[in-house]
Amino acid sequence: MTAEMVHVGKEGWLYLVGGSNHVLDNYVKPETFSPYHVGAWIELLTRRLEQAQALGARYLHVIAPEKLSVYPEFFDGELPYLAQAPALRFPEDCRAAGIEAAVVDALPNLLRHKPAFKLYWQTDTHWTPYGCFCAYEAICDQLGIRADRALLDEVRPGNEILLDLGSKLEPPRREGFAMMGPLKRARRVAVNPIVAYKERHDLTNDPGLHRGSNVVFVNNDPSAHPARIVLFGDSFAEYRPHLLMGMLAETVRELHFIWSLGIDWTYVRRFEPDIVITEATERFMNVVPADDFDLDAYVISTLAPLMEAKV
Secondary structure, X not given: OHHHHEEEOHHHOEEEOOOOOOOOHHHHOOOOOOHHHHHHHHHHHHHHHHHHHHOOOEEEEEEEOOHHHHOHHHOOOOOOOHHHOHHHHHHHHXXXXXXXXXXXXXXXXXXXXXXXXXXXXXXXXXXXXXXHHHHHHHHHHHHOOOOOHHHHOOOEEEEEEEOOOHHHOXXXXXXXXXXXXXXXXXXXXXXOHHHHHHHHOOOOOOHHHOOOOEEEEEEOOOOOEEEEEEEEEOOOOOOOOOOHHHHHHOXXXXXXXXXXXXXXXXXXXXXXXXXXXXXXEHHHHHOOOOOOOOXXXXXXXXXXXXXXXXX
């Protein structure tokens, strides 16, 4: 099972290659990210642009590249269709469709800083604080907001821990981990019942309770940009403040995060943000989300069975 899920590459680099998203297919099979997917995503982003504009908001979509797209050189094998992977080809597809202003292409910034910084963990699927900062900086550049490089000043080496890919090996492989330091300007002012339940029951890393996590941060520091943002994303953004969500919260006046690939437009209308951002990991782009997410209903349907089980 481990060989099907995790590829042991060169110099200790591990890669997710299997799982329900069939990650490796994007790199070794032609047209895995097919014209159908391209067309469906362009239709989705165009519709999101129009809906956001109708509400007086700006819209951006951020692709979080797979580690394979950033560090293909450590893969122990051939990646004949690397150039057809979503993070490499989709920004150009969007330019051809005339919606390039809605897509944040973080890959060039990641590749530019790769020689100087470790951007992804060797034993994990996720980016390091430095890799995350590259995407954050690309978002800020596109929005005309000054990126705060001081966010990286507090990143310090930590203990060796088991990360998601290293834990799947036998024996498990640990890696020295580091996180962005505590937020200095933004403060959390609200969490929804899913987050409250996870924190109360020490389930903050429970994968079954990630979707639907909702937190709100405000930043009253005079240096904060006045923008109010609602961010829909996944584990590359995080509901905890050590990745993309935290960097944006330290930068703008108000930040709402919802763990979802689809947009809850009722939530957006209620909040009336200046900017709507969606973030999706590259491996999830083979499934085009439907923007029919109802956060309130999802919270009830998720927590009700858990509460009944405790009665």
